[in-house]
Amino acid sequence: MKRILLAVFGILALAFATLTPAFAQSKGIVYYIVPTLLDEFQTGSVSALELFLKQTGYEMKTLNADNKTDAQQSQMNDVIALKPAAIILAAVDFNALKPSIEAARAAGIPVVEFDRQITSTLSDFTSVAGTVEIGYVAADQAEKLLKAKNGSVKGKVLQVLGDPGDPYTLDIQKGFEEKMKAFPDVKIISLPAMQWEASNAGTIVADQMLANPDIDLIFSHAAHLSVAAVASLEAAGKKPGDVMLMSSNGAPVGLDLIRKGWLNVEVEQPLYAQAAAVAMFMDKIAKKEEIKPGEYDVLGLKSTVTKEAWGPNIKIPGAAISKENVDNPAFWGNQKPPTDTVKPVE
Amino acid sequence: MNPRTRKALEFVLDNLVWFMLLFVLVVFSIFVPNYFQLGIFANIIEASSVLGVMSIGLALVIIAGHMDLSVESVAALSAMAVGILFCSSGIGMGVQLHPEWLMVPVSLLLALAVGGLIGAFNGYLVVRVKMSAFIITLASYIWVRGLVLVVSGGRSAQDLAPAIRWFGIQRLVGLPLTAWIAVGCFVVFSLIMAKTPFGRHLVMIGGNETATFRAGIRVNRNLIIAFVLAGAIAGLAGWLLAIRTSGATANLGVGLLFNAFAAVVIGGVSLKGGVGTLPGVYAGVLLLSAINTAINLMGLPANFTQVIHGLLVLAAVLLDAFKQTIRQRLA
Numbered sequence: 001m002k003r004i005l006l007a008v009f010g011i012l013a014l015a016f017a018t019l020t021p022a023f024a025q026s027k028g029i030v031y032y033i034v035p036t037l038l039d040e041f042q043t044g045s046v047s048a049l050e051l052f053l054k055q056t057g058y059e060m061k062t063l064n065a066d067n068k069t070d071a072q073q074s075q076m077n078d079v080i081a082l083k084p085a086a087i088i089l090a091a092v093d094f095n096a097l098k099p100s101i102e103a104a105r106a107a108g109i110p111v112v113e114f115d116r117q118i119t120s121t122l123s124d125f126t127s128v129a130g131t132v133e134i135g136y137v138a139a140d141q142a143e144k145l146l147k148a149k150n151g152s153v154k155g156k157v158l159q160v161l162g163d164p165g166d167p168y169t170l171d172i173q174k175g176f177e178e179k180m181k182a183f184p185d186v187k188i189i190s191l192p193a194m195q196w197e198a199s200n201a202g203t204i205v206a207d208q209m210l211a212n213p214d215i216d217l218i219f220s221h222a223a224h225l226s227v228a229a230v231a232s233l234e235a236a237g238k239k240p241g242d243v244m245l246m247s248s249n250g251a252p253v254g255l256d257l258i259r260k261g262w263l264n265v266e267v268e269q270p271l272y273a274q275a276a277a278v279a280m281f282m283d284k285i286a287k288k289e290e291i292k293p294g295e296y297d298v299l300g301l302k303s304t305v306t307k308e309a310w311g312p313n314i315k316i317p318g319a320a321i322s323k324e325n326v327d328n329p330a331f332w333g334n335q336k337p338p339t340d341t342v343k344p345v346e
Numbered sequence: 347m348n349p350r351t352r353k354a355l356e357f358v359l360d361n362l363v364w365f366m367l368l369f370v371l372v373v374f375s376i377f378v379p380n381y382f383q384l385g386i387f388a389n390i391i392e393a394s395s396v397l398g399v400m401s402i403g404l405a406l407v408i409i410a411g412h413m414d415l416s417v418e419s420v421a422a423l424s425a426m427a428v429g430i431l432f433c434s435s436g437i438g439m440g441v442q443l444h445p446e447w448l449m450v451p452v453s454l455l456l457a458l459a460v461g462g463l464i465g466a467f468n469g470y471l472v473v474r475v476k477m478s479a480f481i482i483t484l485a486s487y488i489w490v491r492g493l494v495l496v497v498s499g500g501r502s503a504q505d506l507a508p509a510i511r512w513f514g515i516q517r518l519v520g521l522p523l524t525a526w527i528a529v530g531c532f533v534v535f536s537l538i539m540a541k542t543p544f545g546r547h548l549v550m551i552g553g554n555e556t557a558t559f560r561a562g563i564r565v566n567r568n569l570i571i572a573f574v575l576a577g578a579i580a581g582l583a584g585w586l587l588a589i590r591t592s593g594a595t596a597n598l599g600v601g602l603l604f605n606a607f608a609a610v611v612i613g614g615v616s617l618k619g620g621v622g623t624l625p626g627v628y629a630g631v632l633l634l635s636a637i638n639t640a641i642n643l644m645g646l647p648a649n650f651t652q653v654i655h656g657l658l659v660l661a662a663v664l665l666d667a668f669k670q671t672i673r674q675r676l677a
Binding site for chain 1: 379380383385386389392393396435436495499500501502504505511514515522587590591592593595596597598599600601638639642643645
């Protein structure tokens with residue numbers, strides 16, 4: 001019994017030791033509700049938002065929903081009770097969070113949508129690259145790659161999706177397939193890697209390379225899935241360039257694969273710019289001032305703020321990364337955060 | 347019933363899961379385009395190697411009448427430890443050892459040590475402190491996955507050292523060495539379970555712990571060894587997982603636990619303990635892998651996989667009940 005009690009107290013002491021008291025800064029605390037931390041983009045978004053919000057005078061706290069919609073709803077309810085300066089939300093499920101967003105705004109707390117656009121209700125600000133748009137950019141790149149290889153836009157594409165329950169991957173698929181409809185000679189085989197797990201993607205690629213040895217292009221919806229795809233191609237005796245590869249999100253591992261010659265294109269989500277845009281407008285968001293539509297320079301990227309039915313929306317174009325521009329420090333995958341300080345929009 | 351018929355019937359009952367596997371392979375070969383080829387069968391064995399190894403450790407503990415829910419997270423932590431040390435991209439430190447082949451035993455020992463330590467921790471709390479294995483290993487499932495996130499910061503380690511990755515690329519009789527490692531593990535542990543006192547004692551403990559204790563068998567020691575083995579074997583599964591994906595991500599192996607449970611149950615291991623053999627578990631693993639491959643080739647939505655897995659587990663339980671009824675009639 002003594003030993004059990006000692007163990008319990010030990011564990012509790014350890015847990016409390018990791019908690020540090022929070023001291024609010026002059027402009028207040030902003031909560032960022034992140035969908036998961038098992039993903040490099042999301043982990044990167046925490047660091048970037050924290051960095052830029054600090055530059056504009058806000059302290060940021062992060063809550064991780066572990067990809068669970070119900071957990072995210074509970075977190076929203078808890079945070080509403082804490083009355084922060086604002087809530088930044090990257091939703092697990094784009095529409096399931098609608099009541100929570102409405103509850104926060106009814107309590108006078110501004111809500112910012114980050115990376116995942118919610119169009120079913122009003123928010124105070126939305127900063128996205130656009131998941132459907134990522135699909136469009138990927139389709140443009142696929143068109144170029146297939147044309148260069150086959151003389152015209154034809155061939156077989158294996159599309160490795162993320163988890164089939166994740167709207168993020170479904171939106172990319174929607175954008176990609178919508179644009180590829182213009183090319184009836186392109187056959188797209190789409191298979192999901194359950195729970196975004198890399199070895200599932202590896203298995204899909206290994207099986208499909210046997211069933212369809214004439215696959216021209218593999219498009220994975222995340223860079224870490226491309227790593228497993230490459231591992232399977234390598235195990236099948238393939239060399240860089242034998243099969244064209246493309247993925248989206250712009251993670252460091254994707255950029256490494258470009259440098260090694262395996263990956264042709266990585267469609268980047270402009271993580272730094274998306275986060276900087278939130279910090280730039282945070283004063284206006286917190287004070288509930290009007291955000292004027294127009295062109296804004298966000299870390300050197302021309303970005304457009306528009307007034308939409310769901311509130312002010314800034315869309316920052318995602319770039320296609322290839323061998324030619326892979327070393328550009330502006331890409332978040334190169335892990336070189338901008339040195340310029342973000343200034344609040346007057 | 348004459349003795350020959352009885353013997354044949356008992357053989358079928360004892361190896362029912364292998365007949366199920368054979369039936370499924372024949373059906374898929376006939377109806378699924380591109381399924382019937384040696385490459386696909388090699389893929390089935392290769393894809394099942396990580397799950398297979400993980401299922402061995404899980405089966406040992408379940409046969410001994412307990413539970414280990416931590417194997418998935420332990421595999422992920424071992425993979426991440428190997429990845430951080432021996433990968434050269436992402437968060438990999440790119441540790442180099444000379445001669446290069448030295449990285450193989452060092453990385454393997456590291457993975458086994460990580461798994462064995464967590465297994466020992468679980469075993470100590472379950473056996474010595476007399477806490478529920480379900481709760482203790484559930485806690486480990488959560489905190490170990492958290493530890494993966496802590497040590498990786500949510501980032502990936504990629505580009506595993508070629509000396510280690512060699513096991514995923516090099517083939518022997520058309521199969522990668524990782525698959526041969528899994529097959530070897532099944533052979534070794536099947537022999538241990540069938541031919542050694544330790545294996546027989548585990549089955550006895552799972553059947554009736556009190557009676558086994560009264561028979562003078564060191565129950566606690568054997569149970570702690572079973573937990574340590576389950577952890578170390580999960581560590582080996584993690585090592586294979588890192589080889590297969592050429593690195594490690596924070597969500598590596600997510601979902602493997604329930605597939606391992608499904609394989610163990612389909613393979614004829616009773617969750618009550620004391621019943622089951624490892625060859626049966628391997629057949630269960632191959633069966634799941636064969637179905638996944640068919641779903642990949644048919645291009646069905648992946649959700650079908652889960653439905654089919656669930657129905658298979660249900661079918662296995664029903665078959666097990668059916669087997670018991672027939673055995674009673676034979677007795």
